[in-house]
Amino acid sequence: MAKTVLVVDDAAFMRMMIKDILTKNGYAVVGEAENGLVALEKYKELNPDLVTMDITMPEMDGITAVREIRKIDPGAKIIMCSAMGQQAMVIDAIQAGARDFVVKPFQPERVVEAVSKAIG
Template sequence: MTRVLIVDDAAFIRLQLKQLLQSNGFEVVGEAENGKVALKKIKELRPDLVTLDITMPEMDGLECMIEIKKMDYVPTVIMISAMGQESTVQKAILAGAKGFLVKPYKSDVVIKNLSKFKK
Protein backbone atom coordinates (compact mmCIF):
# COMPACT_ATOMS: atom_id res chain seq x y z
CA MET A 1 0.00 0.00 0.00
CA THR A 2 1.30 3.48 -0.87
CA ARG A 3 2.33 5.40 2.25
CA VAL A 4 1.42 9.11 2.14
CA LEU A 5 2.39 12.18 4.17
CA ILE A 6 -0.05 15.09 3.85
CA VAL A 7 1.46 18.58 4.28
CA ASP A 8 -0.89 21.55 4.50
CA ASP A 9 -1.31 24.34 7.04
CA ALA A 10 -5.12 23.98 6.92
CA ALA A 11 -6.32 21.18 9.22
CA PHE A 12 -9.58 20.76 7.25
CA ILE A 13 -7.63 20.18 4.01
CA ARG A 14 -5.46 17.57 5.73
CA LEU A 15 -8.58 15.82 7.06
CA GLN A 16 -10.33 15.99 3.67
CA LEU A 17 -7.31 14.60 1.82
CA LYS A 18 -6.76 11.91 4.46
CA GLN A 19 -10.33 10.64 4.13
CA LEU A 20 -10.18 10.76 0.33
CA LEU A 21 -6.87 8.91 0.12
CA GLN A 22 -7.73 6.27 2.72
CA SER A 23 -11.00 5.49 0.97
CA ASN A 24 -9.04 4.95 -2.27
CA GLY A 25 -6.42 2.50 -1.06
CA PHE A 26 -3.66 4.79 0.20
CA GLU A 27 -2.18 4.57 3.69
CA VAL A 28 -1.86 8.01 5.30
CA VAL A 29 1.12 7.65 7.65
CA GLY A 30 1.28 11.24 8.84
CA GLU A 31 0.40 14.89 8.55
CA ALA A 32 2.39 18.11 8.84
CA GLU A 33 1.30 21.73 9.08
CA ASN A 34 4.42 23.27 7.51
CA GLY A 35 7.63 22.45 5.68
CA LYS A 36 9.81 22.21 8.80
CA VAL A 37 7.56 19.59 10.37
CA ALA A 38 7.30 17.82 7.00
CA LEU A 39 11.08 17.39 6.75
CA LYS A 40 11.21 15.76 10.19
CA LYS A 41 8.29 13.48 9.35
CA ILE A 42 9.79 12.44 6.01
CA LYS A 43 12.99 11.35 7.80
CA GLU A 44 10.98 9.55 10.48
CA LEU A 45 8.16 7.97 8.44
CA ARG A 46 9.77 7.52 4.99
CA PRO A 47 6.51 7.92 3.02
CA ASP A 48 6.32 6.86 -0.62
CA LEU A 49 4.36 9.98 -1.55
CA VAL A 50 4.04 13.51 -0.12
CA THR A 51 1.26 15.96 -0.93
CA LEU A 52 2.76 19.39 -0.34
CA ASP A 53 0.97 22.73 -0.10
CA ILE A 54 2.94 25.79 -1.21
CA THR A 55 1.72 28.63 1.00
CA MET A 56 2.47 27.72 4.64
CA PRO A 57 4.00 29.48 7.65
CA GLU A 58 7.60 28.88 8.83
CA MET A 59 8.69 27.02 5.67
CA ASP A 60 6.65 27.05 2.46
CA GLY A 61 6.29 24.16 0.06
CA LEU A 62 8.87 25.36 -2.48
CA GLU A 63 11.54 25.77 0.23
CA CYS A 64 10.57 22.37 1.61
CA MET A 65 10.84 20.76 -1.85
CA ILE A 66 14.38 22.10 -2.23
CA GLU A 67 15.33 20.62 1.16
CA ILE A 68 13.68 17.28 0.37
CA LYS A 69 15.85 16.94 -2.75
CA LYS A 70 18.96 17.18 -0.53
CA MET A 71 17.86 14.28 1.68
CA ASP A 72 19.14 10.70 1.60
CA TYR A 73 15.57 9.47 1.12
CA VAL A 74 13.50 11.35 -1.47
CA PRO A 75 9.80 10.49 -1.74
CA THR A 76 7.59 11.37 -4.71
CA VAL A 77 6.16 14.87 -4.13
CA ILE A 78 2.92 16.25 -5.58
CA MET A 79 2.27 19.94 -4.96
CA ILE A 80 -1.31 20.90 -4.14
CA SER A 81 -1.95 24.62 -3.99
CA ALA A 82 -4.43 27.39 -4.70
CA MET A 83 -1.52 29.17 -6.41
CA GLY A 84 -1.97 27.77 -9.89
CA GLN A 85 -0.08 30.45 -11.82
CA GLU A 86 2.18 29.01 -14.50
CA SER A 87 5.33 30.45 -12.88
CA THR A 88 4.50 28.76 -9.54
CA VAL A 89 3.84 25.44 -11.25
CA GLN A 90 7.17 25.73 -13.12
CA LYS A 91 9.05 26.52 -9.89
CA ALA A 92 7.51 23.48 -8.19
CA ILE A 93 8.37 21.14 -11.06
CA LEU A 94 11.90 22.54 -11.40
CA ALA A 95 12.36 22.07 -7.64
CA GLY A 96 11.55 18.37 -8.09
CA ALA A 97 7.80 17.92 -7.72
CA LYS A 98 6.38 15.13 -9.91
CA GLY A 99 3.00 16.82 -10.29
CA PHE A 100 0.87 19.84 -9.41
CA LEU A 101 -2.81 19.98 -8.46
CA VAL A 102 -4.73 23.25 -8.06
CA LYS A 103 -7.13 23.92 -5.16
CA PRO A 104 -10.02 23.68 -5.03
CA TYR A 105 -9.49 20.23 -6.44
CA LYS A 106 -11.92 17.56 -7.54
CA SER A 107 -11.58 14.24 -5.70
CA ASP A 108 -11.43 12.18 -8.89
CA VAL A 109 -8.62 14.36 -10.27
CA VAL A 110 -6.59 13.90 -7.08
CA ILE A 111 -7.02 10.12 -7.13
CA LYS A 112 -6.28 9.89 -10.86
CA ASN A 113 -3.05 11.85 -10.45
CA LEU A 114 -1.83 10.21 -7.24
CA SER A 115 -2.68 6.71 -8.47
CA LYS A 116 0.06 7.07 -11.09
CA PHE A 117 2.53 6.82 -8.20
CA LYS A 118 0.88 3.96 -6.29
CA LYS A 119 3.16 1.17 -5.14
Protein backbone atom coordinates (compact mmCIF):
# COMPACT_ATOMS: atom_id res chain seq x y z
CA MET A 1 0.00 0.00 0.00
CA ALA A 2 1.24 3.50 -0.82
CA LYS A 3 2.49 5.69 2.02
CA THR A 4 0.05 8.49 2.82
CA VAL A 5 0.94 12.18 2.96
CA LEU A 6 -0.80 15.31 4.21
CA VAL A 7 0.37 18.43 2.33
CA VAL A 8 0.21 21.70 4.28
CA ASP A 9 0.89 25.06 2.61
CA ASP A 10 -1.09 28.31 2.43
CA ALA A 11 -0.38 28.57 -1.32
CA ALA A 12 -2.61 26.30 -3.42
CA PHE A 13 0.04 26.33 -6.17
CA MET A 14 2.68 24.95 -3.78
CA ARG A 15 0.33 22.23 -2.54
CA MET A 16 -0.32 21.27 -6.15
CA MET A 17 3.42 21.13 -6.92
CA ILE A 18 4.23 18.96 -3.88
CA LYS A 19 1.22 16.71 -4.56
CA ASP A 20 2.37 16.29 -8.15
CA ILE A 21 5.95 15.36 -7.13
CA LEU A 22 4.73 12.87 -4.52
CA THR A 23 2.03 11.14 -6.58
CA LYS A 24 4.47 10.70 -9.48
CA ASN A 25 6.76 8.92 -7.02
CA GLY A 26 4.16 6.51 -5.67
CA TYR A 27 2.92 8.34 -2.58
CA ALA A 28 -0.77 8.88 -1.84
CA VAL A 29 -1.66 12.46 -0.95
CA VAL A 30 -4.66 11.89 1.32
CA GLY A 31 -5.27 15.48 2.34
CA GLU A 32 -4.30 19.13 2.00
CA ALA A 33 -4.45 22.00 4.49
CA GLU A 34 -3.95 25.72 4.01
CA ASN A 35 -2.82 26.47 7.58
CA GLY A 36 -1.68 24.84 10.81
CA LEU A 37 -5.14 24.72 12.39
CA VAL A 38 -6.61 22.84 9.44
CA ALA A 39 -3.50 20.62 9.38
CA LEU A 40 -4.08 19.64 13.00
CA GLU A 41 -7.70 18.64 12.32
CA LYS A 42 -6.76 16.74 9.14
CA TYR A 43 -3.93 14.95 10.94
CA LYS A 44 -6.32 13.66 13.60
CA GLU A 45 -8.81 12.62 10.94
CA LEU A 46 -6.43 11.05 8.37
CA ASN A 47 -3.46 9.86 10.46
CA PRO A 48 -1.05 10.13 7.49
CA ASP A 49 2.39 8.47 7.36
CA LEU A 50 3.98 11.87 6.72
CA VAL A 51 3.22 15.60 6.70
CA THR A 52 4.91 18.23 4.52
CA MET A 53 4.56 21.52 6.38
CA ASP A 54 5.08 25.11 5.30
CA ILE A 55 6.40 27.46 8.01
CA THR A 56 4.77 30.83 7.35
CA MET A 57 0.97 30.49 7.26
CA PRO A 58 -2.05 32.36 8.62
CA GLU A 59 -4.02 31.13 11.68
CA MET A 60 -1.24 28.83 12.97
CA ASP A 61 2.31 28.73 11.65
CA GLY A 62 4.09 25.51 10.72
CA ILE A 63 6.39 25.29 13.74
CA THR A 64 3.45 25.63 16.17
CA ALA A 65 1.54 23.05 14.12
CA VAL A 66 4.49 20.62 14.33
CA ARG A 67 4.53 20.96 18.12
CA GLU A 68 0.74 20.44 18.32
CA ILE A 69 0.79 17.39 16.02
CA ARG A 70 3.66 15.87 18.01
CA LYS A 71 1.62 16.30 21.22
CA ILE A 72 -1.10 14.09 19.68
CA ASP A 73 1.38 11.72 18.01
CA PRO A 74 4.99 11.85 19.29
CA GLY A 75 6.01 9.59 16.41
CA ALA A 76 4.63 11.91 13.71
CA LYS A 77 6.89 12.29 10.69
CA ILE A 78 6.97 15.87 9.44
CA ILE A 79 9.12 17.59 6.83
CA MET A 80 9.26 21.38 6.72
CA CYS A 81 9.02 23.05 3.31
CA SER A 82 9.74 26.73 3.21
CA ALA A 83 11.19 29.50 1.09
CA MET A 84 12.94 30.82 4.14
CA GLY A 85 16.16 28.93 4.52
CA GLN A 86 17.10 30.96 7.59
CA GLN A 87 19.20 29.04 10.06
CA ALA A 88 17.03 29.94 13.05
CA MET A 89 13.85 28.70 11.34
CA VAL A 90 15.48 25.42 10.39
CA ILE A 91 16.73 24.92 13.95
CA ASP A 92 13.30 25.81 15.42
CA ALA A 93 11.62 23.36 13.05
CA ILE A 94 14.00 20.52 13.91
CA GLN A 95 13.72 21.24 17.65
CA ALA A 96 9.92 21.22 17.31
CA GLY A 97 10.21 17.69 15.91
CA ALA A 98 10.51 18.04 12.14
CA ARG A 99 12.58 15.30 10.48
CA ASP A 100 13.95 17.35 7.60
CA PHE A 101 13.80 20.69 5.85
CA VAL A 102 13.30 21.31 2.13
CA VAL A 103 13.81 24.79 0.71
CA LYS A 104 11.59 26.33 -1.99
CA PRO A 105 11.84 26.41 -4.94
CA PHE A 106 11.91 22.62 -4.70
CA GLN A 107 14.15 20.22 -6.49
CA PRO A 108 11.74 17.29 -6.98
CA GLU A 109 14.56 14.82 -6.20
CA ARG A 110 15.25 16.57 -2.90
CA VAL A 111 11.57 16.38 -1.90
CA VAL A 112 11.42 12.66 -2.72
CA GLU A 113 14.71 12.02 -0.91
CA ALA A 114 13.49 13.81 2.25
CA VAL A 115 10.15 11.97 2.19
CA SER A 116 11.60 8.51 1.61
CA LYS A 117 14.25 9.10 4.29
CA ALA A 118 11.57 10.17 6.80
CA ILE A 119 9.14 7.28 6.17
CA GLY A 120 11.67 4.65 5.22
